[in-house]
Amino acid sequence: MIDFGAVSLEWGTMLVQLIVFLILLLIVKKVAAGPIVAIMEKRRQHIENEITTAERNRQESEALLAEQRRLLDEARLETKGIIERATKQANEESSRIIQEAQETAARLKEQASAELAREVEKAKAELRNQMAGLSVMLASKIIEKELDEAAQKATVDKFLAQVGDRL
């Protein structure tokens, strides 16, 4: 074909090279290129899936976090309301109790003073009763002992002294 001594082109060698190269192509495809491309594609898909899943998980957790925050805020608000209400109730309760106590004390005081007045009245009545009896007794004693001015005077004094002691 073409021949320049050391540099020559020969159909036979070219043909063999072509055949060898085609066989090598088939083997490379079977042994390496096919499996490698398949595996790289599989990995690409796997990574894509993982990224999608991760993205979805992130969105989900963000939504959950927002939900939790909202719930927490609600709970906080509710707690605040409960405490306020409880404080208010307690304040009302205590003022009611104090008022009741004051009322009870006032009533008891009133009752006590009424009782006292009644007792005094009763004592006075009894005294008056006794005074009448004693006066009759005194008169009878005076009549019994005739009328002795000096003795009478002494008797009255004595009696008055007795009454004063009693009163």
Add this chain to the structure above:
Amino acid sequence: MHQSLRFQWNGLVFDISAIIMMIVTSLVVVLLLVALTRNLTAGVPKGKQNLVEWFADFVQGIAGGFMKPKVAAGFITLGLTLLLYIFVGNQLGLVLNINTSHHEVSESLMDKLTTATSPEAAEAKRQVIEEELHNPEGHGVVVSWWKSPTATPSVTFALAIAVLLYSHYLGIRKSFGGWAKHTFLNPIHLLEEIVIKPLTLPLRLFGNIFAGEVLIAFLLGVGIFGTIPLLVWLGYSVFVGTIQTYIFVTLTMVYISQQINDQH
């Protein structure tokens, strides 16, 4: 000059050492891939799987630079095969060189050495061999058995033409009218498609690797003073082999993209 053994079959000439190296290179590529792709996992890749996935990513990155990622994924097998075959092929000639020296050439060996595509070329070869045999200072006839397959022009031309034909097939499959208009209406495009691409793509690779091997052979012949330049040149050749692999794969993807992207 290193000689190759050739044989003729049905009018076709076959280069024996090039064929040996094609098969060795292919075997190395296959064994490498088999070793790297054992226990592949879709989970977190480790060690060797990272490496092989990096190859695939690298090829897809090259192709993705010229076409849509979805389309580029369809050329991973082609790109990966070219990448590994050319890379391994380029480096194989650097790690090892097996040559045999012959001071006497039997008639059957002479036949294999002088097999060529034309009688004139065969005669020219015979003269070169006679000279080498009768040169008292030389090493006799040196036959190379182990060299980079990409240092053989038939190999790089076969790869490049296969790739170019494939790209034209893709263009025709996409739209015959578009392909024909693009290829034949503009003389510059026609020249590019039938002369420039089929020559530059294989010759660039062949030239770089062949020149590297020629210089290595020369430096090996220099002896002790050639050691340091040889080491430097070997290091540089590793770099050249890598870059040429990258260029070949990239240009392949460019040519394919020119055919399958919308014509401009």
